[in-house]
Amino acid sequence: MAASASGDGILSPLDVERVRRDTPGCADVVHLNNAGAALPPRVVVDAVIDHLELEARVGGYAAADAVADRSAQVYVSLAELVGAEPDEIALVENATRAWDMVFYALASQFTEGDRVLTSRSEYASNVIALLQVASRTGARVEVIPDDDAGQLSVDALRDMLDEHVRLIAMSWIPTQGGLVNPAAEVGVVARGAGVPYLLDACQAIGQLPIDVADIGCDFLSATGRKYLRAPRGTGFLFVRQPWIERLEPPFLDVHAAHWVRDDAIEIRRDARRFESWEHSVANRLGLGAAADYALTLGADAICERVRDLGDALRRRLRSLPGLVVRDLGRQQCGIVTFTLDREDPFTLAARLRTEGINISVSTIDFARFDLGGRGLDAVARASVHYYNTEEELDRFVEAIARGP
Numbered sequence: 276m277a278a279s280a281s282g283d284g285i286l287s288p289l290d291v292e293r294v295r296r297d298t299p300g301c302a303d304v305v306h307l308n309n310a311g312a313a314l315p316p317r318v319v320v321d322a323v324i325d326h327l328e329l330e331a332r333v334g335g336y337a338a339a340d341a342v343a344d345r346s347a348q349v350y351v352s353l354a355e356l357v358g359a360e361p362d363e364i365a366l367v368e369n370a371t372r373a374w375d376m377v378f379y380a381l382a383s384q385f386t387e388g389d390r391v392l393t394s395r396s397e398y399a400s401n402v403i404a405l406l407q408v409a410s411r412t413g414a415r416v417e418v419i420p421d422d423d424a425g426q427l428s429v430d431a432l433r434d435m436l437d438e439h440v441r442l443i444a445m446s447w448i449p450t451q452g453g454l455v456n457p458a459a460e461v462g463v464v465a466r467g468a469g470v471p472y473l474l475d476a477c478q479a480i481g482q483l484p485i486d487v488a489d490i491g492c493d494f495l496s497a498t499g500r501k502y503l504r505a506p507r508g509t510g511f512l513f514v515r516q517p518w519i520e521r522l523e524p525p526f527l528d529v530h531a532a533h534w535v536r537d538d539a540i541e542i543r544r545d546a547r548r549f550e551s552w553e554h555s556v557a558n559r560l561g562l563g564a565a566a567d568y569a570l571t572l573g574a575d576a577i578c579e580r581v582r583d584l585g586d587a588l589r590r591r592l593r594s595l596p597g598l599v600v601r602d603l604g605r606q607q608c609g610i611v612t613f614t615l616d617r618e619d620p621f622t623l624a625a626r627l628r629t630e631g632i633n634i635s636v637s638t639i640d641f642a643r644f645d646l647g648g649r650g651l652d653a654v655a656r657a658s659v660h661y662y663n664t665e666e667e668l669d670r671f672v673e674a675i676a677r678g679p
């Protein structure tokens with residue numbers, strides 16, 4: 276693809292006009308809540324609706340059989356997207372369930388005195404699980420300090436390691452800011468110490484190039500609806516091959532295991548042991564279509580444009596009086612957070628919605644270590660995707676400046 280200015284000032288190898296034409300929602304809203312749920316491209320919407328129509332015509336089981344090859348292909352596409360093998364991928368209904376499957380499997384071995392290390396930016400659902408297990412087992416949850424730039428300190432992590440550390444669990448990009456944590460550097464340390472490494476890639480999938488071999492994570496959890504642009508209610512898990520048979524899922528069903536004798540079961544040998552038998556076939560096909568769409572555009576081109584738009588938005592916002600950009604980190608992404616002197620984030624988000632602009636609010640309930648530690652209850656969050664334009668950013672910034 277040739278580089279083009281594509282209707283705005285940012286040079287990009289992406290054909291922005293084309294991706295906007297592919298995205299029905301672009302005609303209706305200025306969508307800056309891609310960290311919440313991105314607008315799906317038409318191919319994703321069609322994949323879901325076509326399958327629901329087929330189910331309505333021939334019945335759900337016959338419909339599933341009719342698309343069995345395409346369903347199998349979803350694993351191949353996701354594996355390609357993260358540099359894994361198809362049998363290292365499990366499809367689940369959201370990222371939290373993916374993360375939980377690994378965490379609770381590991382946690383069944385935790386005892387008093389074990390240590391679990393996590394990031395300051397960690398997502399609430401992960402921390403809730405960590406604290407539940409800590410209170411049950413006596414394992415300790417310890418938060419790895421940030422460095423001066425506000426990203427996880429790899430030196431601090433190295434200093435914290437000893438033979439009692441059972442897990443490193445880190446959010447690569449947090450829900451509440453532009454920070455990109457040093458996932459691969461953490462991987463080097465985890466590998467060196469032989470500690471399992473669970474990477475929450477919810478905001479990274481569909482935004483950053485991902486290669487699980489480069490990163491060195493043993494497990495990676497991801498959601499469909501955010502930067503990957505898949506339907507809601509989709510997610511997936513990567514489990515590195517040697518770990519699959521060592522991890523017993525916290526619960527099993529007739530897909531995850533075989534009932535081989537009256538008193539015996541056998542658990543599957545691939546990552547699908549972490550899946551459920553019942554699932555939305557339509558949503559899975561939508562997830563596969565979203566992965567294929569991202570693969571076609573290319574992770575580097577996507578990443579570059581999202582980053583450039585994020586930087587462009589931060590520059591614009593910093594020019595507004597009474598506005599403080601709150602993003603941390605050395606490397607920053609398409610998630611932009613800020614606070615305003617004269618309008619609280621909830622009022623701002625509600626007002627903008629009536630003007631056809633979607634943003635969201637990140638609250639302390641989702642990130643207590645991070646936002647709480649910085650004395651922030653809530654920040655406005657505008658998260659850009661490659662289909663956004665500088666013109667949309669201008670509209671957004673003007674709407675903020677106009678005030679309530």
Ligand SMILES: *Cc1c(COP(=O)(O)O)cnc(C)c1O
Nearest residue numbers: 369370371398446449450477498
């Ligand atoms: C959204 C998010 C999650 C949870 O994903 P679900 O698919 O809603 O379970 C986990 N971690 C981070 C960093 C997130 O942004």
